[in-house]
Each structure stands twice: as structure tokens, then as C-alpha cells.
Amino acid sequence: MRTHQGGVRAVEVNPNHAPTAVTLEYSPMTGEARFPQAVWEQLRAMLLADLSRETKCFVLCRTLESSGRVVFLAREVVPVPDEAYAQRSASLVETRPEFIHALLVRCAREGYALLEAHTHPWTTLPRFSSVDNRSDLQKFQTTQPMSPPFRHGSLVFGCDMSFEGRFWDYTREAMATITRLQVLETPPRTLYGTDCQPPDWARTALAVYDRQVRAFGLEGQAMLSRLRVAVVGAGGLGSQIANALALLGVGHLLLIDPDRLELSNLNRVVGASYAQAVRGWRKVRALAQRLNRARPPERRTVAPLPLDVRTREALAHLLSCDLIVGAVDSAVARQYLNTVAMCALIPYLDAGVGVRSENGRLAQGGGQVQVVIPGATACLACTERGIRQSVEEQLTPHQRELSIRGGYIQGEAIPNPQVVFLNGVVGNLLVWELVKLATHCAPVQPYIYYDLLGQHAFPARAERNPNCLLCAAHPDSLLGQGLYGLMGYLTPRRAPKSKPIPTPRGG
Ligand SMILES: [Zn+2]
Ligand SMILES: [Zn+2]
Structure with missing residues (x-):
């Protein structure tokens, strides 16, 4: 397992990208994403349709939050149409800002979290590149004012849907690792992120x-x-x-x-x-x-x-x-x-x-x-x-x-x-x-x-x-x-005791 204790992670240099010196702080929080079978199949079909170049799409999610852990519940996959790509090649992918902006508006209106997914189709051991590090950091800092409750994260997939994932810990203003994906097939499957394999069975x-x-x-x-x-x-x-x-x-x-x-x-x-x-x-x-x-x-x-x-x-x-x-x-x-x-x-x-x-x-x-x-x-x-x-x-x-x-x-x-x-x-x-x-x-x-x-x-x-x-x-x-x-099942929280109204002196 990678250590998440807020350490500084060394920059990995991908041969396909120009190295850029960005060091990322990692938070001790961790995340997980769950995909219903139909959503997963859709995501997989979109991402693996063209392995000659990188592909991007977005996943709208609900989240479950507990101390130290965020679960992303995938609801809908949003494809990126050809005209919404600003750049797309064998080693680079970028979406037009107005496309992402429209999605963020929808997230704010409908209460969704956003996971950005893209591929590194040349590998089965995907890692965020230095270009990914720089652009994710920039994007997460831009959407920081939407949080809480908004959550923003990204996933990079290899050609076999192996992945590395992270999301923005807005409290610490640091990256947090998405350690695993649950795919709800029969039987359900757990995929662990690159470097996130669970420890050997004791x-x-x-x-x-x-x-x-x-x-x-x-x-x-x-x-x-x-x-x-x-x-x-x-x-x-x-x-x-x-x-x-x-x-x-x-x-x-x-x-x-x-x-x-x-x-x-x-x-x-x-x-x-x-x-x-x-x-x-x-x-x-x-x-x-x-x-x-x-x-x-x-x-x-x-x-x-x-x-x-x-x-x-x-x-x-x-x-x-x-x-x-x-x-x-x-x-x-x-x-x-x-x-x-x-x-x-x-x-x-x-x-x-x-x-x-x-x-x-x-x-x-x-x-x-x-x-x-x-x-x-x-x-x-x-x-x-x-x-x-x-x-x-x-x-x-x-x-x-x-x-x-x-x-x-x-x-x-x-x-x-x-x-x-x-x-x-x-x-x-x-x-x-x-x-x-x-x-x-x-x-x-x-x-x-x-x-x-x-x-x-x-x-x-x-x-x-x-x-x-x-x-x-x-x-x-x-x-x-x-x-x-x-919502309909939860008993309403007890209203806080109303404070006594002070009596004005004099009169
Ligand atoms: Zn049913
Ligand atoms: Zn990338």
C-alpha cells in the first residue's frame, strides 16, 4: 500500500510527456468508487473504443462521506463529443473549458460529484503523468470554492481498465487516493488502483x-x-x-x-x-x-x-x-x-x-x-x-x-x-x-x-x-x-434548543 500520511510524492516522469516539476501533497483520506454494472459497461465501452489515442469522459456521482473516507457512487457517464476535445493524441487529451464548465453547472444544480476519467491506452499499469498532475491540481484548485459539498476527482485507466485514482481533499487542500473500484457485476469485482493492492493475507x-x-x-x-x-x-x-x-x-x-x-x-x-x-x-x-x-x-x-x-x-x-x-x-x-x-x-x-x-x-x-x-x-x-x-x-x-x-x-x-x-x-x-x-x-x-x-x-x-x-x-x-x-426514511434531526429571548431591561 502507498503511504498516505500527507507525504510528498515524487514526480513520475512518463516517457510520453514532457516532465513538469509539480510535487503533490497527499492527504491521509482515501476514497472508493462503486459502479453499477450498466454504468461500468458504458464507461468501459467509451474509454476502450479507440486505443490509438487517449480518450476522456466524465462520471457524475453521488458521494457518501465519513471521517477519512469518501465513496463515489457512479450514476451517469458523460461522453466527450469530438468537438469538445481541445487536444487529443496518443499521449495527450484535453477537453474544452466550456464543456467542463457546463458539467460543473450541472453538478452544482443537481448535487453531483465529478470524476474525470481518461485513458493511457499504452499501458496496463496506469499512473498519472506529470501533465495530469499539473492539470488536475489546477482544476481542483479552481473548483475548491464549490466545496463543500462538491467533490472533484480523476481516474486514469489502462487498456485493460486497470486504474489509478484520486480526488481533492478540500479540507487539507491536498490530493487523496481512490484505492479501489467496486464493479457490481455477478459476482461483484474489486479493482485495486496502481500501488494500492491490499497487504498480503496475514x-x-x-x-x-x-x-x-x-x-x-x-x-x-x-x-x-x-x-x-x-x-x-x-x-x-x-x-x-x-x-x-x-x-x-x-x-x-x-x-x-x-x-x-x-x-x-x-x-x-x-x-x-x-x-x-x-x-x-x-x-x-x-x-x-x-x-x-x-x-x-x-x-x-x-x-x-x-x-x-x-x-x-x-x-x-x-x-x-x-x-x-x-x-x-x-x-x-x-x-x-x-x-x-x-x-x-x-x-x-x-x-x-x-x-x-x-x-x-x-x-x-x-x-x-x-x-x-x-x-x-x-x-x-x-x-x-x-x-x-x-x-x-x-x-x-x-x-x-x-x-x-x-x-x-x-x-x-x-x-x-x-x-x-x-x-x-x-x-x-x-x-x-x-x-x-x-x-x-x-x-x-x-x-x-x-x-x-x-x-x-x-x-x-x-x-x-x-x-x-x-x-x-x-x-x-x-x-x-x-x-x-x-431522505424519506430518516427521522428528522432534533431541532436545536431555541435560545431564551432576553428580556429588555427597564420600561
Ligand atoms: Zn428492483
Ligand atoms: Zn494522462
Whole structure:
């Protein structure tokens, strides 16, 4: 990894450019950019159309900001028409100022950040040239007065879409590195910038994960260990999932659930003790304690967050994750998580279970797992009706009748009864999909249905709705809208206490 600690970076001299002495200060901030599949394909097609000379285009983005980190959410690629190039050759590209000005006006009006992208088509190890350094610095200083909230950055791509990236840290008036790009294909891909490869997987815990490394390789294990996953819901299903993810060596696990343990949880909640249930411990606290104990000392990174998932604090934690897992029994919470995932371009894995009993006989039971890759696979809103139909087609008429009455096909878990073995099966179906997403060791299955009585798990069709308000590619959808898309869900901030009005003396 490059060190970002505000050091001065040596100027690299590209043989194709005249060297210009510009030294750049680098800020300790880092950035990341996320591309829905359609936006990435568009960008790639534009940039690689002509490899005989440099090409330029612009990406309009929303941003998610947290301390020290900015995430660019790509919304739209703007091509540069021939007449808008001021210069264009095999080693140089420049856009006319009026073209950029018009884009900046649009950014200011519509609240977008701007990433400028250009190619170095002669290389697979792209680095900003000294000419790039000089022109980026000049441009970023020019747009500094638009900040905050405006963010301005640039990406240089090689002929295979390898990249180097940076953005302007307007607080320190210095460059900040964009370390990685997330491409939301099936499965999602992470591209690391030139000199930004993650450190080698620490082999200290190799003994612990040896049998897994034998299953999906050292790189697969490394990919798991770099993940930051939020598991929402620490009940019967969520605790099974969290348990398996902790054992697998997932890097950071955030457990989100405000509920306290009760005696009636002890038949299925992993990690809870009788004493904790009697004392009413928070579910996530009991679970995190238990899961951390099973991990090597340097990997005790399971964090309990006893929060309602719809609070601002929980949202900030969700937005810091690479993957969100929903094991919640409320349709409202499930739809909320789906919306957060679409707005922030974070893959979402959802699981639900349901059992129905008639006079002590288990009449029906089952569950489903859905893998939502924003903009690539169907989201929960897309599948509300489609899945139901697809699953129903594969059940016997009697099963169908019961499942419709039970209602769980729609993903609505029934509060009672609850059995540990069903949670175990469905939870681990989800975990297996998560491992596939992270390690690419097998093809991802976007939707799986499990029928308890038939002991039968099968994939169901999960077709995207081209008009989906959440995940479709049309301009009004919430895909990649960041906090803009979540405004309606956030509780308004408490108004500051109004100051007492002083009483004038005298009179
Ligand atoms: Zn360049
Ligand atoms: Zn959708």
C-alpha cells in the first residue's frame, strides 16, 4: 500500500510527456468508487473504443462521506463529443473549458460529484503523468470554492481498465487516493488502483483457517478476511448466520439488533446462555462475546450494536460495510435494508423462514435466500410478485395452498413457531451464497427456496423489473442515489434548543 500520511510524492516522469516539476501533497483520506454494472459497461465501452489515442469522459456521482473516507457512487457517464476535445493524441487529451464548465453547472444544480476519467491506452499499469498532475491540481484548485459539498476527482485507466485514482481533499487542500473500484457485476469485482493492492493475507491465523484454505484457496480466504459485513437481526436466523461468518474468518462483523434475550429465545439463538437470558442481556452483546472467543486474538472484531436498524447511527454503520445481511422478521425493516443497499450500491443478502403447525403436526415450513447485487440481480421490490409465482409453480397444489395461507412465500416470517434446524439450513444457504460472492469459488444463485417438508432446496426465477423504482437503470430510480434516496426514511434531526429571548431591561 502507498503511504498516505500527507507525504510528498515524487514526480513520475512518463516517457510520453514532457516532465513538469509539480510535487503533490497527499492527504491521509482515501476514497472508493462503486459502479453499477450498466454504468461500468458504458464507461468501459467509451474509454476502450479507440486505443490509438487517449480518450476522456466524465462520471457524475453521488458521494457518501465519513471521517477519512469518501465513496463515489457512479450514476451517469458523460461522453466527450469530438468537438469538445481541445487536444487529443496518443499521449495527450484535453477537453474544452466550456464543456467542463457546463458539467460543473450541472453538478452544482443537481448535487453531483465529478470524476474525470481518461485513458493511457499504452499501458496496463496506469499512473498519472506529470501533465495530469499539473492539470488536475489546477482544476481542483479552481473548483475548491464549490466545496463543500462538491467533490472533484480523476481516474486514469489502462487498456485493460486497470486504474489509478484520486480526488481533492478540500479540507487539507491536498490530493487523496481512490484505492479501489467496486464493479457490481455477478459476482461483484474489486479493482485495486496502481500501488494500492491490499497487504498480503496475514498468515498468522493460517492454522485456524487451514481446512478452508484447502477449499477455496489462500486468495479466497484473504478476500473473506477483508470483508466488513453487517448482520441485521440477531435472533434464531441471524445468530446462525453470524456464527458461520465468524467461524469463516470474515474480517469485520457488525451485529445490529436492539432486542434483549428472553428465556423463549434459548431454543434457537446461538451464543446465548441461560444466565444472560435471565438477566436480559442484549442479544448482540451475548453473541459477539461468544463469537469473539472462538477467534484468534488479533481477529476478535465482532462488534455488537444494540441499535434499531432505522436510526441514523445504525445507518452510518451499514454504510461502512461491504455487504449487508438481513435476517429480520419485519417486512418494513427488510424493505428498508433493500433500499439502503440500492442507494449505497452495497450487495444485500436477505433470508426469511416460516413454519406453520396444525394441532402439533408440522403442516408447512420453509424459507428463502435472496442475493441482491444492486443493478445486476433482482431487488426485493422487483421480486415481490415474480418470485411468489415461480416458487408456487414448483410446489404441489396442497403445499401451495398451505404456503399461501401461511404467507411466508412473500418473505414475511411468522413469529411462531420457530425451530433451530430450519434456521440452520436457511441461514447456511445464505452463508454459502455470501462465500461465493466474496471468493468467486462457484456461481452465485440469486434466489433459493427451501421447502422443509420435502427437504428440497431449489433456485427460483428472480427477474428484474425494468421499471423498478429502486434498482432499474432509469434516471429516477434510487440506484446509487446515496443519502438523496434515503431522505424519506430518516427521522428528522432534533431541532436545536431555541435560545431564551432576553428580556429588555427597564420600561
Ligand atoms: Zn494522462
Ligand atoms: Zn428492483
